[in-house]
Amino acid sequence: MNPHANMIIMSSLILGPMITITSNHWIMAWVGLEINMLAIIPLIAKQHHPRAIEASIKYFLTQAAASSLLLFSIINNVWNTGQFDITQSTNTMSSTMMTAALTMKLGLAPFHYWLPETLQGTTTMMTLILTTWQKLAPLTLLMMINQSLNTSLLVTLSLLSMMIGGWGGLNQTQLRKIMAFSSIAHLGWMTMILTLSTKLTLLTFYTYITLTTTMLLTIKLLETNKMSTAMTSWTKSPMLNAMMMLNLMSLAGLPPLTGFMPKWLILQELTKNHMTIIATTSAILSLLSLFFYIRIAYYSTITLPPNMTNYSQQWRHKNQQKPYLPLMIITSSMLTPIMPTFMMIM
């Protein structure tokens, strides 16, 4: 890409959420979201083939609709409360509309339809940015207005997200679509606990970023995008392949890996608030996503020669080493014993 364009786009991409996160004024927050959206559209369409362009158009349409809904709810809020302060937006109707708008931006059910196709249509690094960096701004806004949000609405949305994230990913073979559904399910866990404890939302978000980044960087290094090519990834880097299994189990939330920590704390918070049945339901729904993670782990790590499945040999290129990946793998597997530190930090 043209270096000038690249510089402008990259800096806008970083600037957007920074403006949103650090603002008190609703319009500035909205401006940050818009800058972010405009910056990432050409990045998604970088490859110029029809699938990427379709992905960027889908992204644009949904995000633009969500932004306009957000702007409308901001104006409604201003009309009712008379001020633009984010933390004091207490009007019920506008908070509900803001919830709808922000969950559409995040990709929560029932507004998730754009996410799998957008993540599939673009490169792996763009998938990484879309699932991690793009979630930062809307989640921050949700956390700032969390007192005025309706708990039942959020719990409904999050249970629906967990269901869709679980059941939707079952039929997928493309790894980026699987990461999309995993993103939907994890965002469900994050928004479940939003009104009860924003600390835990933040902890879940950080854990999710670590795990997803590790997974997508592993996928990039092993140059696989589908389950069929994942079967031969053991030839490219056997150790990383084995560690991918641990990372997948961590995404699924199996103790004693890191991914279990937010789930445990969320369940504890829900149980303390006497939402026991919701806690049990959400815990069991996470088993659905466990199935497709385990399936990837089976295909890539566990069925190795001489017990082979059908696969076709691939071109092997020089491994693009990512030096920070081992550290990320350790972070994604071993943080549960130091859980009290995280509770203290947040």
Add this chain to the structure above:
Amino acid sequence: MLKIIIPTIMLIPTTTMCKPTQLWYTTLIHSMLISLLSLQLFYPSLQPIMNFSNHNLQQNQTSTPLIILSCWLTPLMILASQNHLSTEPLSRKRTFIITTIILQMLLIMTFSTTDLIMFFVLFEATLIPTLMMITRWGNQMERLNAGTYFLFYTLMGSLPLLVALLSLYSNTNSLSILTMQLSPTMLKNTWTNSMWLLAALTAFMIKMPLYGLHLWLPKAHVEAPIAGSMILAAILLKLGGYGIIRIMSTTNFLSKTPYYPFMILALWGIIMTSLICLRQTDLKSLIAYSPVSHMGLVTAATLTQTEWAYTGAITLMIAHGLTSSLLFCLANTKLRRIHSRTLLLTQNMQLLLPLMGTWWLLASLTNMALPPTINLMGELTIITSLFNWSNTTIIITGLGTLITATYTLHMFSSTQWGELPQHIKIMTPSHTREHLIMTLHILPMMLLMMKPELIWGPLYC
């Protein structure tokens, strides 16, 4: 306690760094030394001195035999796996041994922890190495299905357990086993309390397994390699029993109605699974169904919450662990020779492998609970306590014992007596290693016959 845990963890670097030719016997000798160290945990059982405790890791007489059993089994697993791993490359051999060692470490910590949430985390953590063992080193295509069944059955039960423990925590603000045992709560028979009990017990019932929830067990045991089968049968099932004992010592319902479904399934399961064993053609499957009936006895006993019941349950758990593991090793020796698990393909092995026939005989005798083995002590104690609870259970338990003896005898006579099959041309003689494994299984059983107080649990005075 650290003097057992730290050497176990350090065995992992030992495995990665020792010379290739010395891999097997280095790990074997070191794990044997660790199990020798673990034997001193028996000391507090004999005198009322608590030397080995701190705030987080403690053992009492319930958990000590299980810790020692898991330490004892690791060298046996390493011994038993040598044959089928001989064709694998070195790094995979090392990975297998490291999986075994991680499993031992997790099991030691599971049995000695004092906090119920830590127990839960470690209970779940044992799933991952076991899953790796079953699906990575099993032999047939069905092992993937077996691994999925194993994982999902256990997790389906244990996620409600987590919520139940957390709700107990929000009520009592402490999940330490020590304080909970001192103040068993009187629970009224409300729907909420029954649901709590269901959530808390289901995970352990699935692990035990209870009869209706046992479908993962034959799959997992049959598809697992020998080390996986050994550790599954000997220790991982007893995790369920240990969990039930811990939970049941702390809850006390005013009316015992919530326990009835579990009791009924357990008692009925004893008969049903013993009958299923009689009809099996697959040797490993036969041996896999027998824990269900023995553990049915244990489940029914622990649900009655009396002193004799707990004593019998713990005794039977240890005795059955050793016996089942021994039977799996014997089946593996047969599998290695004819590469098939069919029961009737090798008959009259007593002629060809006489010393192995002795081990088959001893294993069968202990499985059918011959006096004076510890199996009989456990079963008789349980039957007596169940009779005290309700007189008619004697019919079920007596019938169960009879059918157990029947299928064990059927298994023994099918493999050892009969007509020599014509199609076997080559039968390699038994290795010394195999005899060593069998001896190391039988020796603890014989020695425990001499001093069974060691495994009689905390309620024996």
